[in-house]
Amino acid sequence: MAMLESGEDYLETIYILKKRSGTVYSIDVARELGFSRPSVSRAMSILREEDYITMDEVTKEINLTEKGQKKAVEIYDRHKTLTAFLMKAAGVSAKVAETDACRIEHIISPSTFRGIKNFMKNNQ
DSSP: OOOOHHHHHHHHHHHHHHHHHSSOOOHHHOOOOOOHHHHHHHHHHHHHHTTTTEEEETTOOHHHHHEHHHHHHHHHHHHHHHHHHIIIIIOHHHHHHHHHHHHHHHTTOHHHHHHHHHHHHOOO
């Protein structure tokens, strides 16, 4: 089953926060995304059920599982590649490119993304 856009956003956010500070809690995710704690709590339950994350029973720290890490890296790569592509090919600002990449990353086909990735590799 394909992951929903919101699930991808949560995984990408957990990945980025983990890289930034080393530890991630639900409150960090809520702050980063501007969502309510109950919404984040529900999303974390779903991600746990689908084996994308684990949550420490005592500290409540969130960690990506191997499956979650793989998916998060894939999403992050799409986001960064699309942002760079839009800045280069469309000449838009980093802010516009970031916003548009965030929308596009969830719907782009694998073949189109591979083509963009190849274009970026060959046109640095």
